Amino acid sequence: MIVSLALRNLKLNKFRTILSMIGIVIGVFAICAMGMVSAGFTDEMDNMITDTADTLTLSPLGEKVVGGHTAVGFSEKDVRNIESATKSVTKEYELVPYYNTYKPVTVGKDLLTASVYGLDSNDMSGLVTLVSGTWPKGGTNVIVGEQFAEDNELRLGSRISFLGVSGQEITCRVVGIMENTGLLTFGIATDSSILGTTEWYSSVVGNNYGLYDKIIIKAYDPEDLALIDEAVDKKMNGKEDKDSDNTVSILNSYELMDIFDEIMNMSSIFTTVISGISLLVAAVAITNVMLMSVKERTREVGILRSIGTYRSQILQMFLYEAGLIGLIGSVFGVALSLIVSPVFMMIMGLEFTAMFSVSVLSYIPLGIVVGLVVCLASGLYPAWKAANLNPVEAMSTD
Amino acid sequence: MDDAPVVELIDVSKVYQMKAGDVYALNHVNFSVRRGEFVAIMGPSGSGKSTLMNMIGCLDVPTSGTIKINGVSTTDMTDDELTEHRLNTIGFIFQKFNLISLLTAYENVEYPLILKYGQRDHSERVKKLLRMVGFTEDRMQHTPYELSGGQQQRVSIARALANDPTFLLCDEPTGNLDSKMSTQIMEILSDLHKQGRTLVMVTHNPETAEYADRVIIIRDGEIVGEE
Ligand SMILES: Nc1ncnc2c1ncn2[C@@H]1O[C@H](COP(=O)(O)OP(=O)(O)OP(=O)(O)O)[C@@H](O)[C@H]1O
Ligand SMILES: [Mg+2]
Numbered sequence: 001m002i003v004s005l006a007l008r009n010l011k012l013n014k015f016r017t018i019l020s021m022i023g024i025v026i027g028v029f030a031i032c033a034m035g036m037v038s039a040g041f042t043d044e045m046d047n048m049i050t051d052t053a054d055t056l057t058l059s060p061l062g063e064k065v066v067g068g069h070t071a072v073g074f075s076e077k078d079v080r081n082i083e084s085a086t087k088s089v090t091k092e093y094e095l096v097p098y099y100n101t102y103k104p105v106t107v108g109k110d111l112l113t114a115s116v117y118g119l120d121s122n123d124m125s126g127l128v129t130l131v132s133g134t135w136p137k138g139g140t141n142v143i144v145g146e147q148f149a150e151d152n153e154l155r156l157g158s159r160i161s162f163l164g165v166s167g168q169e170i171t172c173r174v175v176g177i178m179e180n181t182g183l184l185t186f187g188i189a190t191d192s193s194i195l196g197t198t199e200w201y202s203s204v205v206g207n208n209y210g211l212y213d214k215i216i217i218k219a220y221d222p223e224d225l226a227l228i229d230e231a232v233d234k235k236m237n238g239k240e241d242k243d244s245d246n247t248v249s250i251l252n253s254y255e256l257m258d259i260f261d262e263i264m265n266m267s268s269i270f271t272t273v274i275s276g277i278s279l280l281v282a283a284v285a286i287t288n289v290m291l292m293s294v295k296e297r298t299r300e301v302g303i304l305r306s307i308g309t310y311r312s313q314i315l316q317m318f319l320y321e322a323g324l325i326g327l328i329g330s331v332f333g334v335a336l337s338l339i340v341s342p343v344f345m346m347i348m349g350l351e352f353t354a355m356f357s358v359s360v361l362s363y364i365p366l367g368i369v370v371g372l373v374v375c376l377a378s379g380l381y382p383a384w385k386a387a388n389l390n391p392v393e394a395m396s397t398d
Numbered sequence: 399m400d401d402a403p404v405v406e407l408i409d410v411s412k413v414y415q416m417k418a419g420d421v422y423a424l425n426h427v428n429f430s431v432r433r434g435e436f437v438a439i440m441g442p443s444g445s446g447k448s449t450l451m452n453m454i455g456c457l458d459v460p461t462s463g464t465i466k467i468n469g470v471s472t473t474d475m476t477d478d479e480l481t482e483h484r485l486n487t488i489g490f491i492f493q494k495f496n497l498i499s500l501l502t503a504y505e506n507v508e509y510p511l512i513l514k515y516g517q518r519d520h521s522e523r524v525k526k527l528l529r530m531v532g533f534t535e536d537r538m539q540h541t542p543y544e545l546s547g548g549q550q551q552r553v554s555i556a557r558a559l560a561n562d563p564t565f566l567l568c569d570e571p572t573g574n575l576d577s578k579m580s581t582q583i584m585e586i587l588s589d590l591h592k593q594g595r596t597l598v599m600v601t602h603n604p605e606t607a608e609y610a611d612r613v614i615i616i617r618d619g620e621i622v623g624e625e
Binding site for chain 1 (some may be wrong): 452455478481486500504557
């Protein structure tokens with residue numbers, strides 16, 4: 001009966017109820033949407049940590065003059081120097097220099113542009129994983145990313161062709177399919193890539209005057225990775241280096257992760273503040289509506305009390321009202337965030353499936369609980385006030 | 399125990415402290431009601447009649463003195479204990495009917511039943527009570543706004559009887575009704591008295607007071623006479 005009175009009052013004042021609900025809908029939506037998106041991102045980043053966090057990516061800085069031409073890249077000597085710096089830290093490492101560029105490729109009738117990589121056959125297994133087929137050998141074998149294969153209907157044995165360095169058409173056979181790494185990776189992003197041997201790369205793209213485009217160093221201990229970072233930096237960019245210019249830019253996955261974590265923390269503080277403010281506004285609105293409700297129903301409370309309704313039951317009646325506003329409002333808020341967050345995530349480059357992780361979905365109960373608690377807390381004072389009305393005075397008001 | 403008065407006021411005073419000075423709404427009142435009695439209280443406006451009713455009805459507490467209900471003092475009772483008394487032993491009938499506007503006539507009568515006996519099917523008893531006060535069955539799902547004054551007062555009598563109270567308190571039950579309606583309502587109250595109910599009724603109207611066994615006159619918070 002107490003519940004039904006609360007319900008009827010809400011229905012009777014539909015417009016006011018809906019207005020007060022809007023605040024809580026927005027508040028809960030803010031928390032959930034921002035929380036879900038950042039949880040989705042953090043998940044994605046966490047995956048990346050486990051997959052590729054043991055990586056230093058070295059990029060060349062500055063131009064070199066090779067046989068009269070200017071070019072950018074790592075020479076064999078650079079590679080040897082970097083390797084010796086690495087060796088000074090640990091024996092357990094992998095160092096892979098490779099070529100990389102964008103290159104037009106003909107698949108069937110379509111001409112597309114793909115990211116192409118050339119690296120030593122022995123180094124391939126350290127950087128990419130095959131889902132089917134074999135590693136490429138020689139000048140006309142390639143492996144392609146799963147996504148690329150799917151997009152272009154390529155299977156093992158399919159043919160694709162390039163315009164080679166000397167102008168002739170080079171037809172290549174797909175001998176393997178690489179597992180997708182996603183776009184966020186510290187190593188080779190395989191999704192839409194074509195990968196072959198250095199021999200193949202030289203005939204298709206050229207060998208960049210013998211200069212590698214990038215070097216990846218993997219170490220299995222994060223501390224070692226930091227030391228290698230330091231050693232390489234010292235050797236290539238420090239005093240030991242003969243020319244004064246820096247020659248290597250080093251991207252340490254751990255440092256990047258730290259930076260990312262910092263950004264995420266900052267944004268979560270920001271999110272919390274924004275959500276906090278919107279919930280505060282909602283709380284004030286609900287307190288206001290509840291106080292109005294108490295004022296309007298003072299006489300009713302007096303009557304209820306006079307015929308034997310306990311204080312605690314009056315308190316309950318108003319808390320039900322606040323709780324109901326909270327429950328309905330937060331369900332709407334959560335529902336709205338379930339529609340909006342995946343859109344945001346996809347705009348920001350995440351897969352739709354990123355929605356279905358525990359940390360993202362846990363915002364559903366969290367949002368509802370927070371909305372409910374905020375509403376109940378807002379309703380507490382008005383409800384307490386109603387419960388403590390003097391029955392005689394309450395009944396004599398109009 | 400059975401001989402103890404249903405209601406007994408011993409030296410009861412109610413003082414309102416106002417800026418202009420203390421107002422004695424009740425001034426050392428001694429008064430009791432026996433089981434099965436129908437007592438009317440009369441007096442000019444502002445004499446303290448409603449204050450007295452609220453004291454008896456455990457809605458208000460005296461500044462000094464003792465009130466005993468069924469021989470038990472209410473002086474040291476907590477709010478919850480006073481509420482329990484209102485729920486179990488008292489039935490109120492007010493001048494302004496005081497029905498709950500959110501509830502239908504039926505639900506208004508059902509409400510005290512649910513409060514006292516819990517949520518279950520009370521339809522038999524609700525219908526019986528409404529029939530007893532002559533409330534037309536086809537109006538049961540109407541809200542108070544859709545009912546006439548007389549109809550509302552019938553519902554409120556049915557509601558007052560729902561918890562099977564030890565006594566009924568009626569504060570000017572016919573004050574808002576025309577004379578024809580008044581007579582009908584008084585007939586109902588009189589019938590209740592004949593069935594052995596204890597009633598205390600405030601009234602301005604000497605004709606209405608005729609129905610009572612005993613009339614108490616109150617003036618300026620003091621009982622000045624009895625007839
Ligand atoms: N809450 C209050 N604060 C101050 N004075 C009050 C309060 N309630 C009642 N009084 C005063 O107590 C006195 C008795 O009031 P009460 O309502 O009992 O009179 P009454 O006999 O019922 O009058 P009426 O016939 O007009 O209903 C009056 O003088 C009134 O002004
Ligand atoms: Mg009065």
